[in-house]
Amino acid sequence: MKNVDYKLYFIMGSINATDPLSVLEDALKGGITCFQFREKGPNALARTEKKAFAQSCQRLCKQYGVPFIVNDDVDLSIEIGADGVHVGQDDTDAAFVREKIGADKIVGVSVHSVDEAKAAIAAGANYVGIGPVYETVSKDDAKPVAGTVLIEKVSTLFPELPIVGIGGITATNAEPVFKAGAHGISIISSIASAENPEIAAKQLKHTANQWAVKR
């Protein structure tokens, strides 16, 4: 996948919004640059419903020319021809994912240490997610708040590696994430739980455009 713009990376699943497809469309209108389909948790959709919902999200992303990445479910990603897969440390092994989906798809990895970042690069990751930068409401098993320290370390050690910060990021606290060297911010509730998701995405996009270092 050619140079993907990770600047405003929205992540959502059916549990994050009452009308997820209209939230996704609003987010796309608001200018998100990348989308991750993350269908996880006790009430997550499964099998046929999950595939149908994924394809509805994928169709919207295609209309707006935004990459559609699937969280963890490699088989679903291949089945529907998604643009890539994102895996956490406890998910499918990144090297295995790269092997299965091929060289031109996007592989993203959540990392919580320099060693995990090194391993992600070795596995062929296109980007890494680092966080939670701030307190998050979107993940009940999130690691302790990490701040931007690891983002700084990883961006210093691996200046070519695209990094997205994640965890509790809003339009008012996004600046330090970019200043620490992140290429983008990853958002769930700041858009999915917003009164007006399109306006929320626009505000986040404005902030991201302001602070994303031109590389």
Ligand SMILES: C=C1C=NC(C(F)(F)F)=NC1=N
């Ligand atoms: C747990 C996660 C951490 N980071 C990311 C991303 F921002 F995409 F890198 N996605 C996730 N699902």
